[in-house]
Amino acid sequence: MTIGHFIWTDLSTFDMALARKTYADLFGWSFGGDGGYDFARDKAQAAAAVFPMPEYLARINMPSFWMSYVHVENLDASVEAARRHEGAIIEISPQPFDEHSRIALVRDPSGAGFTMVEGSSLAPPQGPPQPGHVVRRCHHLPDVVLIEGFYKDLFGWTFHKTADTPWPVYDIRHPDGSLAAVAEEVPEEIRGKFRYWMPCFAVRSQQEAKQTLSALGGEVTVELPDGRLMGADPQGAAFMIRALEPEDSIGAKAGQSVKLPWKAGLGLLCIWLAVVLDIPLFWGVLFLLWSWPALRTGCADFIEPVRRSTHPLLYWGLTGTWIGLSLWVIAGALAAL
Structure with missing residues (x-):
């Protein structure tokens, strides 16, 4: 309708x-x-x-x-x-x-x-x-x-x-x-x-x-x-x-079906694989999933939105932390193989 x-x-x-x-x-x-x-x-x-x-x-x-x-x-x-x-x-x-x-x-x-x-x-x-x-x-x-x-x-x-x-x-x-x-x-x-x-x-x-x-x-x-x-x-x-x-x-067109937010689902799956199966590699994947939209949009979502244009130090602190943690965790997981 x-x-x-x-x-x-x-x-x-x-x-x-x-x-x-x-x-x-x-x-x-x-x-x-x-x-x-x-x-x-x-x-x-x-x-x-x-x-x-x-x-x-x-x-x-x-x-x-x-x-x-x-x-x-x-x-x-x-x-x-x-x-x-x-x-x-x-x-x-x-x-x-x-x-x-x-x-x-x-x-x-x-x-x-x-x-x-x-x-x-x-x-x-x-x-x-x-x-x-x-x-x-x-x-x-x-x-x-x-x-x-x-x-x-x-x-x-x-x-x-x-x-x-x-x-x-x-x-x-x-x-x-x-x-x-x-x-x-x-x-x-x-x-x-x-x-x-x-x-x-x-x-x-x-x-x-x-x-x-x-x-x-x-x-x-x-x-x-x-x-x-x-x-x-x-x-x-x-x-x-x-x-x-x-x-x-998604909802910009009235009456059209809503697209599945698959990226959120993938992030949730990474958490379960990392915690329940104790596979640290998926923590690294999760941090990368957080990093990419922040870099693309200029807004890092961590409890609340932090925009690059208005709070650049905090934005780069968050984004840099996610990227650094992802590389560290992935490298450690690969080295353990």
Whole structure:
């Protein structure tokens, strides 16, 4: 079921031709050429869309922006639930999207806009994530207290703190237990003065995407320690990119099955083999299993996350200890053979 999940993303833009070229080069999308609402396709399926900036937003000099859509069962009831919350704004009341769907645009109490959609016209791309697919939605704001009750009431979402560095991070869980989105209490000097929902798109190579974006006239504004890049296209639309990983096939797509965390299972097996069968070699394997993700992501998890960018001495102390212990234990085990 996709009800209560983000299912769609589109771009309001001033220059349709430039938007098509930007994202065709960046994500490999193809476009139908529709001048009103042009679907961006990844091979045979739609991944997003671009459309001209609405006139009323152009008049107030709204920069180009990405909009995220939440699927709802009863649009009128959801809009009324939003209306009851102080600070929430109904920017666009329920109206037809096409003959099969209706939409409404809402600003939550923090000021971040999102669209609710009722009907079957829009759906997330199916199958394993590909370059250009949204693999995460992130809400950047000063304090989750501003929105926690609002989204709990609307969609049943719950907030669970997962990190304190480089700033507080919260998993937002759907009632079915899957990950609906992430909220981050990002400092204003990084997120800017606005609060917003930001899509994070997958790319094959972060470095190549970074170079392509710069060549197109866009920019990378912030490099985050977990491997994400915050950037903006040539017309100022903000978004994130992250290198495609096998783990992206889990809950980022509503309704898809959850992938088995085999690496955690392998680590658990190493502990049992090392302790129960008294085979020290597997302690070394376990330490290597800890070391590799720490080196790859720049974050060492030891009771709590320790990031290379914010606490480099402790990060390298932990990672170096794991690597040193693994080599020592493996060497000792091999010498005893």
